Amino acid sequence: MSKPFAIGIDVGGTKIAAGLVNRAGEILYRYTTRAHSEQQPEVVIRAIEEAYHCLIKESGVEMTEIEAVGLGFPGNTNGPAGIVLVSSNLPAWNHFPLRDTLAARLGIPVILDNDTNLCAVGEHRYGAGRGARNMSYVTFSTGYGIGIIINNQLYVGHTGTAGELGHVVIDIGGPLCTCGKRGCIMAYACGIGISRMVYEQINAGAETLLRQMVPANGQRISGEIVAEAAQQGDAVAVEILRKAGYYGGVALSMVVEILNPELIVVGGGLTRIGPLLWDPMLAAMREHTQPELWDSVRVVPWQLGDDLGIIGAAAKVFAEAEAY
Numbered sequence: 001m002s003k004p005f006a007i008g009i010d011v012g013g014t015k016i017a018a019g020l021v022n023r024a025g026e027i028l029y030r031y032t033t034r035a036h037s038e039q040q041p042e043v044v045i046r047a048i049e050e051a052y053h054c055l056i057k058e059s060g061v062e063m064t065e066i067e068a069v070g071l072g073f074p075g076n077t078n079g080p081a082g083i084v085l086v087s088s089n090l091p092a093w094n095h096f097p098l099r100d101t102l103a104a105r106l107g108i109p110v111i112l113d114n115d116t117n118l119c120a121v122g123e124h125r126y127g128a129g130r131g132a133r134n135m136s137y138v139t140f141s142t143g144y145g146i147g148i149i150i151n152n153q154l155y156v157g158h159t160g161t162a163g164e165l166g167h168v169v170i171d172i173g174g175p176l177c178t179c180g181k182r183g184c185i186m187a188y189a190c191g192i193g194i195s196r197m198v199y200e201q202i203n204a205g206a207e208t209l210l211r212q213m214v215p216a217n218g219q220r221i222s223g224e225i226v227a228e229a230a231q232q233g234d235a236v237a238v239e240i241l242r243k244a245g246y247y248g249g250v251a252l253s254m255v256v257e258i259l260n261p262e263l264i265v266v267g268g269g270l271t272r273i274g275p276l277l278w279d280p281m282l283a284a285m286r287e288h289t290q291p292e293l294w295d296s297v298r299v300v301p302w303q304l305g306d307d308l309g310i311i312g313a314a315a316k317v318f319a320e321a322e323a324y
């Protein structure tokens with residue numbers, strides 16, 4: 001007998017967002033904490049426990065009415081094995097058995113996967129991907145990556161890390177990426193890449209408003225601030241966003257050429273920048289995709305927005321429950 005609720009938890013780089021979700025994909029109760037993925041495992045686990053117990057208490061729902069906890073985690077995860085492979089730069093996370101540790105502590109089944117994979121499941125089940133049999137979800141945010149749905153199933157690959165498109169090398173010998181390689185798509189097409197290009201221009205002496213807009217401590221500048229400069233007519237900012245969109249679009253052409261999906265859903269915070277990023281992305285995708293394949297695919301924005309992390313994690317719980 002299927003149970004009416006799931007708890008979806010999105011472990012992010014700045015917060016952990018959790019929600020009680022029903023089978024219609026609606027978040028009924030929410031809980032957010034300031035714990036985040038760049039802290040030690042024990043801190044994150046305790047924050048998740050607290051989120052779980054607060055949601056149960058606040059909603060008044062019985063534990064027996066909850067199918068499972070779905071948990072989205074950034075970085076490389078092996079979902080089927082329930083393991084975080086690598087996360088941020090904290091060695092304590094390497095090969096950490098997060099799913100089973102949490103299931104034992106909470107006393108309820110836990111499903112773990114990479115956050116982008118779960119976002120793909122969420123848009124497929126409840127959002128822009130409804131009815132699509134073969135689709136990809138692309139996250140255009142701090143990082144860049146895809147979740148792949150093949151024949152209505154999430155495809156995760158041999159060790160769970162399929163879809164790391166952001167670390168495909170597109171510029172041999174190009175700028176250093178966070179992964180240690182050079183010239184990855186992520187060195188251009190994401191928040192990290194945009195910030196890198198801003199500092200590159202400033203250091204090269206470019207005349208730009210961005211010089212006054214970067215954080216004084218040399219930290220990453222957000223895509224939204226770069227968009228602000230672009231809207232004020234700053235040519236350097238416009239060009240940086242064009243480049244980010246362009247490389248993102250080249251990456252989309254790879255998705256189409258390799259997977260031949262009927263639909264690509266593009267989400268993530270950077271999509272809010274709008275045409276400054278979206279137009280060069282579609283133009284690059286069209287330029288680099290064979291016409292027959294270009295004609296076969298639709299590219300649409302996400303529908304679930306900031307709730308997608310929570311809803312996607314719950315969607316995976318419901319999808320797995322139906323598979324048995």
Ligand SMILES: [Zn+2]
Nearest residue numbers: 167177179184
């Ligand atoms: Zn990389």
